[in-house]
Amino acid sequence: MNEAPVTADNEFTPVNSVVELATYYDALSQPGVANLTLLGPGEKSHPLVIVEQLEEDYLLFDLTAIRDVAPSLRRGGKFILSGYTPGGLVRSNPLAVRDFSSVEGRLLAYVDWPKEIHVQQRRASFRASLRLGMHVGVLVRSADNDKEELVELQGDLRDLSATGCLAEFFMQDGVSRVLPDIATEIALHFPNGTSFEVTARVRHIKNDNDRQVMAVGFEFENPSKAQEREVWNYVREIEREASRSASNGDSRNESELFRIRDEDDDRLGRRHKHQYATPMARRLARIAGYLDSQMVVMRQGEAVSSQQLSLHADRLLDMLDDDREEALFSVHCIHRESRWVRHGLAVALRMADMLGSQKVPRELRKAVAASAMVHDLGKGLLPQDIWRATTLSTEMYEEMHTHVDALLDKMGGVKWLAPVVRDNVIAQINERLDGSGYPLGLKADQLGQLARIAAVVDSMDALQRSRPDRPAKPAAVAAKLMQPLVDQFDESWLKKYVTHFGVLPIGSLLRFEKGVFAWVVGLDRQKRVAKVRVSPHKYAPDEKLGTVIAGAALAELGRIRDVLVPET
Numbered sequence: 353m354n355e356a357p358v359t360a361d362n363e364f365t366p367v368n369s370v371v372e373l374a375t376y377y378d379a380l381s382q383p384g385v386a387n388l389t390l391l392g393p394g395e396k397s398h399p400l401v402i403v404e405q406l407e408e409d410y411l412l413f414d415l416t417a418i419r420d421v422a423p424s425l426r427r428g429g430k431f432i433l434s435g436y437t438p439g440g441l442v443r444s445n446p447l448a449v450r451d452f453s454s455v456e457g458r459l460l461a462y463v464d465w466p467k468e469i470h471v472q473q474r475r476a477s478f479r480a481s482l483r484l485g486m487h488v489g490v491l492v493r494s495a496d497n498d499k500e501e502l503v504e505l506q507g508d509l510r511d512l513s514a515t516g517c518l519a520e521f522f523m524q525d526g527v528s529r530v531l532p533d534i535a536t537e538i539a540l541h542f543p544n545g546t547s548f549e550v551t552a553r554v555r556h557i558k559n560d561n562d563r564q565v566m567a568v569g570f571e572f573e574n575p576s577k578a579q580e581r582e583v584w585n586y587v588r589e590i591e592r593e594a595s596r597s598a599s600n601g602d603s604r605n606e607s608e609l610f611r612i613r614d615e616d617d618d619r620l621g622r623r624h625k626h627q628y629a630t631p632m633a634r635r636l637a638r639i640a641g642y643l644d645s646q647m648v649v650m651r652q653g654e655a656v657s658s659q660q661l662s663l664h665a666d667r668l669l670d671m672l673d674d675d676r677e678e679a680l681f682s683v684h685c686i687h688r689e690s691r692w693v694r695h696g697l698a699v700a701l702r703m704a705d706m707l708g709s710q711k712v713p714r715e716l717r718k719a720v721a722a723s724a725m726v727h728d729l730g731k732g733l734l735p736q737d738i739w740r741a742t743t744l745s746t747e748m749y750e751e752m753h754t755h756v757d758a759l760l761d762k763m764g765g766v767k768w769l770a771p772v773v774r775d776n777v778i779a780q781i782n783e784r785l786d787g788s789g790y791p792l793g794l795k796a797d798q799l800g801q802l803a804r805i806a807a808v809v810d811s812m813d814a815l816q817r818s819r820p821d822r823p824a825k826p827a828a829v830a831a832k833l834m835q836p837l838v839d840q841f842d843e844s845w846l847k848k849y850v851t852h853f854g855v856l857p858i859g860s861l862l863r864f865e866k867g868v869f870a871w872v873v874g875l876d877r878q879k880r881v882a883k884v885r886v887s888p889h890k891y892a893p894d895e896k897l898g899t900v901i902a903g904a905a906l907a908e909l910g911r912i913r914d915v916l917v918p919e920t
Contacts, residue, residue, distance in 0.1 A: 364443060364470035370408060370577075371514040371584040375478040376469060377405045378588055379437035386435040388413070390424055391446060400433070405465065410450070413461045422459060425449045433466070439478035440471045479518075480590035481511040486610060488512075488590075489541035490519040492531070503529055507568075509540060512587050514580065516555065516571040523564045523641025526688035528648050528732055531557070535573050540586070543612040548582060550575055557652050559645050561660055564638060566645045629893035632678040633685035635671055636697065639664045640686050643693040643725060647732040650762055656726060658766040665722035668697075669714065672705055677858055677883075680705065681873050684859040684918075685893045691817060692728040698813045700724035703777075703805060706852055719770055720802065723777035727810075730759030742821045753790040756782065776802035781810050784840040804842035808834070808849050811841065818920075826915040827857050854879030861890065861918050865910025873900060881912070890919045 367373060380386040381402040388400040398421055401414040411433075415422055425431065426449075433444040444466045451462040482488060488509035507521035517540070521527050531554055538552040552570035559566050575583065586609070593607040628634040642664050646656060671679040683698045700721040707717050731739065738744070738752050756779055763774065780803035783789035785796040789807075799807075815830035825833065831850050834841060856862070860872040862884065869890055874883030884906060886898035901909070 364472045366468055366470055368468045369514060369580070371580040372478065373466070373469060374405065374407050374584055375514055375587055376437055376439060376442050376471070377402065377411060377466075378591075379439070379478060380433070380435045380442060381405070385437065386433060388418070388421065389432045389434060390421060391430045391432065392424075397434070403460065407465065408467075409465050411463045411465055413449075413463060415459045415461050416457070419459055422452070422461075425461065426452065433463075433469075437478060443470050443472070445469075478587065479511045479513040480587045481594060482509060482590060483594045486590070486593060487543060490517070490521075491539040491541065492519075492521075492536055493539070494531070494536040505529075505531070510567065512540075512583070512590055514583055514587060516552065516569060518567060518569050520560075520565045520567050523559075523561075523566055523645045524637045524688060525641075526644055526690060527566050528644045528651075528690045528693070529688075531568060531648050538570055542586075542609045544609055545613045546609060548579075548586065550579055550583075557649055559649060561642060561645075561657075561663075564641055566648065627895040629685040629895060629897045630678060630682060632671060632675060633682040633893070635667070636679075636682040637686050637688075639667055639725075640689045640693050640697060643696065643729065644689045646726070647690060647692065647729045650729065651733060655762045655765050656729075656759075658768065661722050661726065661766055662718075662768060665700075665718045665725065668700055668721050668725065669704060669718055672701065672708065676705065677874050680858040681871070681893075684871070687892045687920075690732060692731050695813055695817060696725045696728050699727065699806070699809050702809050702813070702853070706805065706809070706848070709852060716773070719773040720777055722766075722769060723774055724781075724806065724809075726759065726763075727778045727781055727806075728755070730755035730757075730762075733758045740820055756791050772800070773802065776800050777806045781806040783807065785842065786839045788840060805845050808841050808845045812849060816917075818917075824917045826917055827853075827860055828855050828915055831855065851879070856881055856912075856915065861887070861916045862912050863914040863916055865913050866908075868909050869916075870901070870909065871897070874902070881906075884909075890916060892918050892920075 367376065383401075384399070386400040386402050387397040389395055389397045398418040400418070402411060403414050404412040415425075421431075428448060430446040430448055433442075433447060435442055445468060447463050447466060449461045450464055453460040453462070490507040490509050492505045492507070494503065494505075503526075505521055505525055505527060507519045510518040510520055517538075535551050535553050537549065539547055539549045541547050551573045553573055554568060555571045556569040557566060572579075572583070589607045589609045593610050596606070628637060642660060646660070650656070671682070679701060683694070683701055686694060686697075703724050704717045704721045707720060734751060734755055738748050741748060744752065759778060760774075763769070763778070766774075779791075780794060780799060783792065783794040783799055783803060784807065785799065785804075787793045787795040812827075812830055812834060815825045815833060816827055818824040834846055838846070854875050856872055856875075858872050858875065860881075862870050862872060862881070864870065869887045870884035871887055871893055872881050872883070873885050874881075876882040883900050883902045885893070885900055887893060888896050888898075
């Protein structure tokens with residue numbers, strides 16, 4: 353028998369939401385949970401069976417096993433209903449029986465439906481958790497943090513309560529673009545086709561880097577009474593189905609909500625179905641997922657994870673060591689993540705590749721790669737209106753410069769990263785030789801070699817990505833635009849960049865004389881196009897990418913007619 357301990361009233365939280373009350377009473381109706389305690393001298397708790405509840409009308413008790421309490425209750429004696437539930441210890445206000453009934457030898461008692469209870473150590477509310485094999489899709493819609501457009505994020509429901517839910521999202525889905533601090537639209541999709549939509553707010557976030565998922569807690573915002581009742585029904589059905597599936601030989605029928613209507617419904621578990629143009633792109637997507645989720649938790653006040661940054665910097669270098677050409681091409685194959693993440697990875701790979709050709713030790717290359725990977729994540733901490741504007745006011749321009757310090761403030765725990773590397777690559781990547789850069793306006797004699805390389809690689813890649821104030825440029829055009837800017841950029845590193853990567857570098861999208869579109873995936877020693885992969889379209893590379901073409905087969909495509917910027 354579970355006896356409710358005597359506890360001070362101020363340790364309990366009152367609950368008076370109809371939805372939550374019904375959920376708690378449902379939990380109390382489970383075998384061995386509820387207790388009845390008569391008030392008065394020598395009060396004692398008795399195990400109680402709750403047979404039924406009619407919302408906002410009555411609770412029906414079975415007193416057959418505790419008939420000795422009936423005389424006191426018939427005289428109007430008051431009692432407390434209590435019990436331990438998943439939401440905490442529940443205790444009612446004093447109650448009284450309004451009517452008795454005998455059915456087939458059972459003694460039943462009707463009690464007015466309590467409109468308030470008190471819960472000790474109450475979590476947000478009663479939560480129904482999904483067991484293995486139960487699938488409910490979660491679709492989040494929000495304004496893109498990078499662009500002024502509506503974007504969606506698909507995930508999996510992990511638990512549901514009357515006031516919110518916990519969902520998991522795949523890190524590689526670009527979570528930073530969809531999970532702002534503001535209210536967002538969320539939809540639940542059940543296997544039988546039932547959907548439920550409500551406005552919600554992100555309350556907490558936790559990364560699971562091993563599983564590559566982000567667990568996000570949502571709180572429903574101002575749900576209507578109808579929505580509250582609907583959620584409550586879903587909570588009860590999830591709890592019932594979880595209990596049924598956990599019991600061997602349970603004869604209860606499967607919940608209607610979990611009867612699969614369409615096996616091909618991509619709203620359920622869609623996050624597991626991502627395809628990538630190459631195996632190397634899949635590897636890079638894992639790193640991108642880490643960076644994207646890192647930016648999300650930074651918005652929640654967390655610092656950069658030293659261990660995870662080290663791990664993923666090593667993984668990036670391993671990609672270059674395993675297959676340099678495939679690694680460089682993989683940068684062009686990821687597109688779900690924030691632009692700051694994609695840009696950071698491109699800069700990191702190219703800087704590490706250039707330094708590798710200079711025989712720089714791996715540990716230094718790792719530090720450079722780590723710094724480059726995160727160098728723009730501070731931009732994700734600033735108001736997104738700045739990055740959507742075609743022109744910046746003086747105030748916006750000054751605020752934009754603060755992204756460097758915003759990131760550095762989160763880097764204090766990364767002790768393995770040498771300060772000189774961090775400062776050169778993160779703090780000084782936006783400085784210019786003539787002092788026109790930011791945040792400090794440093795000049796040539798104040799900038800080290802790593803800062804000079806970083807500035808060149810960063811700007812070369814930035815020109816190849818679209819911004820609200822200008823379109824993206826092909827690599828060859830970007831190089832021509834950069835070439836005369838020797839007052840801002842180190843001339844020797846400008847030349848070394850083009851010499852190292854070529855005029856038509858890996859990742860260039862070409863249109864050949866015969867009208868074929870193809871991506872450059874390999875160069876010869878003279879940095880001429882040596883290998884391509886044919887594409888059926890002008891978008892980013894995907895699983896439809898053709899096999900590698902080289903030699904005579906490449907010559908059959910004819911001359912290169914155009915160098916294109918991929919369409920979005």
